[in-house]
Amino acid sequence: MGQATLEVQRISGHAGAAPGAGTQRDLKVCKLIDVTTCIGCKACEVACLEWNGLPIRETVFDNTYQTMPDTTWDFWNLIKFNEHTTDDGNFMWLMRKDQCMHCAEPGCLVACPADGAIVQYANGIVDFQQEKCIGCGYCISGCPFNIPKFNSATKKVFKCTLCSDRVGQGLEPACIKTCPTGCLHFGTKEDMTMLAESRAKQLRDVSGFKNAGVYDPQGVGGTHVIYVLHDTTKPEAYGGLPADPSIPWSVKLWKSPLKWLGNLAMVGGIIGVTLHYLRFGPKVVEEHTAGAKGDRP
Amino acid sequence: MSANRIMRYNFGERVNHWISGLSYTYLLITGLAFWSPYMFWMVILVGGGPAARFWHPWVGLMFSASMLWMYNIWSRDMRATKEDMAWKDAFGQYIRNEDDQLPPAGRFNWGQKQFFWVMLYAMLGLLISGVGLWFVDYIPWNLRYLRYASVLVHVVCALISIGAFIIHVYMGTAMVRGGFTSIIRGEVTSDWAKLHHRLWYEKMTGGTAASSRK
Numbered sequence: 001m002g003q004a005t006l007e008v009q010r011i012s013g014h015a016g017a018a019p020g021a022g023t024q025r026d027l028k029v030c031k032l033i034d035v036t037t038c039i040g041c042k043a044c045e046v047a048c049l050e051w052n053g054l055p056i057r058e059t060v061f062d063n064t065y066q067t068m069p070d071t072t073w074d075f076w077n078l079i080k081f082n083e084h085t086t087d088d089g090n091f092m093w094l095m096r097k098d099q100c101m102h103c104a105e106p107g108c109l110v111a112c113p114a115d116g117a118i119v120q121y122a123n124g125i126v127d128f129q130q131e132k133c134i135g136c137g138y139c140i141s142g143c144p145f146n147i148p149k150f151n152s153a154t155k156k157v158f159k160c161t162l163c164s165d166r167v168g169q170g171l172e173p174a175c176i177k178t179c180p181t182g183c184l185h186f187g188t189k190e191d192m193t194m195l196a197e198s199r200a201k202q203l204r205d206v207s208g209f210k211n212a213g214v215y216d217p218q219g220v221g222g223t224h225v226i227y228v229l230h231d232t233t234k235p236e237a238y239g240g241l242p243a244d245p246s247i248p249w250s251v252k253l254w255k256s257p258l259k260w261l262g263n264l265a266m267v268g269g270i271i272g273v274t275l276h277y278l279r280f281g282p283k284v285v286e287e288h289t290a291g292a293k294g295d296r297p
Numbered sequence: 298m299s300a301n302r303i304m305r306y307n308f309g310e311r312v313n314h315w316i317s318g319l320s321y322t323y324l325l326i327t328g329l330a331f332w333s334p335y336m337f338w339m340v341i342l343v344g345g346g347p348a349a350r351f352w353h354p355w356v357g358l359m360f361s362a363s364m365l366w367m368y369n370i371w372s373r374d375m376r377a378t379k380e381d382m383a384w385k386d387a388f389g390q391y392i393r394n395e396d397d398q399l400p401p402a403g404r405f406n407w408g409q410k411q412f413f414w415v416m417l418y419a420m421l422g423l424l425i426s427g428v429g430l431w432f433v434d435y436i437p438w439n440l441r442y443l444r445y446a447s448v449l450v451h452v453v454c455a456l457i458s459i460g461a462f463i464i465h466v467y468m469g470t471a472m473v474r475g476g477f478t479s480i481i482r483g484e485v486t487s488d489w490a491k492l493h494h495r496l497w498y499e500k501m502t503g504g505t506a507a508s509s510r511k
């Protein structure tokens with residue numbers, strides 16, 4: 001991101017145009033997860049813990065191969081294992097790497113009331129700044145993917161950072177680095193979208209997955225983590241990936257019309273009582289009783 | 298108590314009122330800070346964002362408990378009566394300060410009763426939705442509509458209560474002179490009671506307004 005401002009525009013004493021001048025660089029990054037080539041090895045889970053300094057912990061067994069039922073505040077990257085029966089009666093094992101989707105229109109950021117606790121970088125990464133977080137949990141209500149998780153000890157919320165610290169230094173995220181099958185890719189949004197589309201086409205044309213496609217939900221403005229799915233018509237089969245995610249209706253209602261109606265009503269109320277006082281004044285009781293202390297003569 | 302003064306709110310009622318009022322004020326300040334970025338600065342008044350967020354639900358429980366106490370001691374006095382309906386029909390005269398033309402009111406007039414019930418029901422909505430917001434991470438994903446509903450119910454109940462609160466504070470301090478001292482020291486004058494709460498005054502003094510005049 002920082003290097004973008006160091007692109008050469010002009011060079012002194014140089015014959016002809018400066019090489020590379022006017023080059024447009026796509027700042028938007030993207031993680032591509034091709035679920036069709038995931039083998040469920042969980043190397044990405046380990047790499048995530050290692051890079052982010054999170055503890056290796058006991059797994060929670062729930063009769064699946066999953067490490068635990070859901071991501072937690074200190075476990076941001078989880079392969080979801082789903083046994084799936086196809087329409088022609090065959091068995092398929094759907095494995096999907098679950099983590100923050102880094103939405104272009106993030107529900108967490110919209111819902112957050114704390115100044116600067118959630119930021120969206122120009123490269124598309126949505127990052128939590130725990131030192132600014134007040135621990136209210138509104139981001140948990142705002143997320144359509146159930147990603148932010150509350151740490152009740154520190155009263156802060158955590159999630160996948162897309163390794164913003166690595167990406168800022170020109171490195172790929174830790175999960176990408178470790179993936180042994182090449183199911184994970186990292187690059188610009190444009191490149192990843194093209195790669196995903198060509199892979200989906202291959203799946204449709206060659207591998208017989210007629211509904212293969214790219215998951216880049218437009219209800220949240222697109223995401224900076226995209227999937228290639230065998231069947232885009234049934235994203236729910238992949239461990240509850242929502243078919244058409246968007247910011248929850250109540251958060252939208254709260255953050256736009258209700259906020260302004262409420263502000264208007266509160267200011268109107270204060271103006272209203274002030275005008276009442278100016279027009280009608282106070283209710284003063286005239287004291288008729290004579291002789292008692294404090295009475296007027 | 299001097300001869301022309303009447304005890305309107307006993308010590309317990311005053312303590313109850315001010316636990317409710319002060320805890321509500323804290324909830325209002327912190328709640329408005331969470332409501333709008335333009336008011337987030339108000340968390341400075343109460344020790345910063347995390348402190349405000351930590352105490353808001355606990356003070357909310359205190360407010361709720363105080364309101365239930367208030368319900369326990371005042372609900373009987375707060376039920377609408379036939380006299381209230383006549384008073385309600387003459388509401389415009391109350392607004393215009395034509396109090397001498399109003400039908401007589403009991404211990405609480407129709408407006409005060411409305412305020413009590415609005416705050417009580419708003420408190421119930423805020424309490425239930427507040428528990429949902431407090432323990433949002435315990436609401437399972439397949440019941441996520443409860444998360445969404447909590448956000449909305451909390452906001453709507455808060456706004457309704459704020460509207461009522463603005464009117465209440467205005468009336469209690471600026472508009473109805475004598476009201477503020479009555480909820481602090483407990484006493485009102487006979488003339489105040491006669492004008493604003495004639496039925497209650499007659500009940501307290503055991504006679505009509507004329508016969509109780511010195």
